[in-house]
Amino acid sequence: xxxxxxxxxxxxxxxxxxxxxxxxxxxxxxxxxxxxxxxxxxxxxxxxxxxxxxxxxxxxxxxxxxxxxxxxxxxxxxxxxxxxxxxxxxxxxxxxxxxxxxxxxxxxxxxxxxxxxxxxxxxxxxxxxxxxxxxx
Numbered sequence: 001x002x003x004x005x006x007x008x009x010x011x012x013x014x015x016x017x018x019x020x021x022x023x024x025x026x027x028x029x030x031x032x033x034x035x036x037x038x039x040x041x042x043x044x045x046x047x048x049x050x051x052x053x054x055x056x057x058x059x060x061x062x063x064x065x066x067x068x069x070x071x072x073x074x075x076x077x078x079x080x081x082x083x084x085x086x087x088x089x090x091x092x093x094x095x096x097x098x099x100x101x102x103x104x105x106x107x108x109x110x111x112x113x114x115x116x117x118x119x120x121x122x123x124x125x126x127x128x129x130x131x132x133x134x135x136x
Contacts, residue, residue, distance in 0.1 A: 010125055017122040024115040028108055035104040042097040045090050 057065040075087035078096065088096065
């Protein structure tokens with residue numbers, strides 16, 4: 001393998017690693033937003049004054065809200081995927097949200113570990129390329 005071929009392979013690997021890092025950053029961002037939604041929902045369900053509240057604003061998305069009354073004694077309607085919904089008590093929903101938040105945190109930790117490996121490899125290749133360049 002010639003020196004030029006090694007440079008091309010190193011550049012290809014750098015580009016690949018940069019794509020991995022960028023992709024991982026995007027995944028972490030999207031997943032973290034989901035965790036934020038779960039944390040907000042959990043916060044609302046755990047709020048002590050929720051039972052006494054006459055009306056609350058519920059987001060419909062896109063900055064649109066509707067006034068609603070949340071009754072803690074009523075079952076909540078929970079989407080479980082593919083347009084399927086189930087009813088749960090507020091306590092069951094809190095457990096589900098806490099579990100989901102823990103799973104998301106674990107996923108983010110794994111993604112951060114993968115990112116760290118990719119960054120370390122990227123920096124190692126850059127360092128190696130600089131050393132080779134300085135030898136010339």
